[in-house]
Amino acid sequence: MATLDTSLLSSLNQTSTTPSSAAASAVSASGTEELNDQFMTLLVAQMQNQDPMDPVSNSDLTAQLAQISTVSGIEELNTTLESITTQISSSEALQAASLIDKGVLVAGDAVLVGNATSTPFGIELEGAVDDARVEVLAADGSVVKTFELGALDAGIHGFVWDGLLEDGSQAGDGAYQLAVSAERGGEPYSDLQTLSYGVVSGVNQSESGAQLDLGPQLGVVELAAVRQVL
Known part of the structure; x- marks a missing residue:
């Protein structure tokens, strides 16, 4: 009996970003750049119009500069997470499809x-x-x-x-x-x-991931529910 091969699609993780995710990344990058420009414009305006007798303190200026850095970092992190999620979903779908007509053990x-x-x-x-x-x-x-x-x-x-x-x-x-x-x-x-x-007769894709159809006796189970492939 062979255990479930979780590395079946490890090579998929080495591929480049798909066209759809690349487009999403471009939109996200454009939005971040626009936000950066707006922030810097407001910051410059604040510096030009500040009270000379009561200028912005170094700590306040540093805090404001840190805000834009944080926003930019969050945008980049979101883009990375979206890419990882897409890769995981594709990997699960292909791995589930490879189990069609194979016997598996589940709870x-x-x-x-x-x-x-x-x-x-x-x-x-x-x-x-x-x-x-x-x-x-x-x-x-x-x-x-x-x-x-x-x-x-x-x-x-x-x-x-x-x-x-x-x-x-x-x-x-x-x-x-x-x-x-x-x-x-x-x-x-x-x-x-x-x-x-049960024998995998079909594969469904749901919001929670790939699901395997094991027939009327066992019903539909998540891919993660497979404990062993026979």
């Missing part, structure tokens, strides 16, 4: 059985445990299969159920629920997450 507690095969599942542990157990539950809540996993390290662990029940018979087609329990140092350990399998 969930379902495992599907069909045609004598079952979908993979996983467990994500924040820390190592001394003993872990997975129970497969039928729709009525009864336990139909138990996996004694023993000690596991921190991280993501993937598993495949052969679809056989405790008595050796084949499980019927449908959705089953996973129940995971673990212990560490003789105490129950709850800092874990069960993971379900």
